[in-house]
Amino acid sequence: MTKRTPMDIQDSWRVFRIMAEFVEGFETMAKVGKAVSIFGSARTPPDHPEYKAAEQTARMLAEAGFAIITGGGPGIMEAANKGAFEAGGQSIGLNITLPQEQEANRYQTITLDFHYFYARKVMFVKYASAFVCFPGGYGTLDEFVEVLTLVQTLKIEAFPIVLYGSYYWRGLIDWFRSQLVPRFIDPEDVCIFRLVDTPQDVVRLVKMGVKRHWWHPVDAALVKVAGNGESRRRNPLCAGFKAGNTGEGTRYGRRPQRSQKDHVPPGKKPQQ
Template identity: 60%
Template sequence: MKRENSQNSHMNGKGPQPEKTASERYQALRNKGNAVTDDERLLSRPTQPLVSPKEPVSTERIAEEAHAFERALNFDFTMTDPWRVFRIIGEFVNGFDVLAHIPPSIAIFGSARTKTDNPYYAAAQETARLLAEAGFGIITGGGPGVMEAANKGAQEGGNLSIGCNIELPFEQASNPYLDISLDFRYFFVRKTLFVKYSSAFIIFPGGFGTMDELFEALTLIQTKKVSNFPVILYGSQYWNGLMDWLRGTMLEVENISPTDLDLLRVSDDPQEICKLVCDAYHRNNQLEKIEPRRETSIR
């Protein structure tokens, strides 16, 4: 899909307007009407009365300030569960506010340790580019490796590039190919946004974090907590061992059913992945028209 100019040539002689990036197009929707967000209301502070330093401070005011300061020193926010709830809510509110107007998007996962000369890096970049050209935004964890490759491909394809980063003990810096960048403290908030705003999961070779995202999606689809969406593994050489174990061990002892294995597809071809995603998206779109009351859960 070629990037279109946001405005056509005007008749006033000024010529065509500069082309807007994907982030600029969707930023305009978020700022429409200059609405004040909940975060802005939360962070605003009422005007305080001015007190001249020359005026004597009352003993009551001194005692009140001393008590407030002592309480602040001994208040550990991270150890107080009821207050932590507001921090969690804040992450949800900010995430929903930022992502509410993004186009249909695809989540791409994979190892942050993948180097730029690794074939999986090039494959992730190509897959993201094809999906972006087909009309999809790309959502990743916002870090290096496969995530960086996918965000780079999204920008090359002319569509929105989104990163949902997570705070870790070893700092994971955001990659430089992001139109929208969000930072999260809680994995479960981040994963909820991946599921809510993605029309498919593409899983490239990765470690524990990648496996977490993979089986989170499979569990939600299997238990019908979300509507069915494609989960595609890229790289048969990497994933065949897992697929053999699922069939030969997990299915053998009946811990999953044969239909559960149908939730997973394996491919080595970015073109095939793009076609699978597009076909599934159009099919689900038709189902929603035929069955408007169809359960879609949080999606």
């Protein structure tokens, strides 16, 4: 029998810490109603226009009945928590333990501390009715791209994903269109999110998307996929995209299909 090393034992105990973070997160967040997760840079100062825009956005969303979920830190996170807090809404901070010891901002009605990024990210997605991304660094991009992947691969139902600040996001979107389409993603995959420049437009899209489910495939227009007669849902927010075959697992793509040669009729044994 192979002797267990101290690292093996440490990994085994780590499982309990991971479970504890999920259990505490689920039990706490289950009490929250409809919510919007807001992301952005921790380095944005309070006198910056983006800070003020995030604060105004969160205030308006809170007044509309949405709880606000952030990473719990400074910058855009603090601005969003502040807007919700001062509006009398639920203001939730999912703080992460970092070497530089990020401290939770003071504008929170609920605070959860996480050691593991992936447990924290589950809470951002599972309990959100919409995502709003302000300009930010790697962490903001990480959250944005992960939720795009989850929607594209049908792991979660589509919901409003709103980017604030065309001056910041336009270059990335242009790169998506020029480098990812059509080789790596389908044209409609660039329509999973919307780009706006005012807090009013953020709130309008979130409220419209949550109320009318415009981001959900079941409420979009049916489009015939050329060549095979199958139907799929077209995102009405993606004007002008041409219907065509999509890859397996894309947002409006087909579920993986068994090839005809692998199909075995009932009552017959597969060929060896």
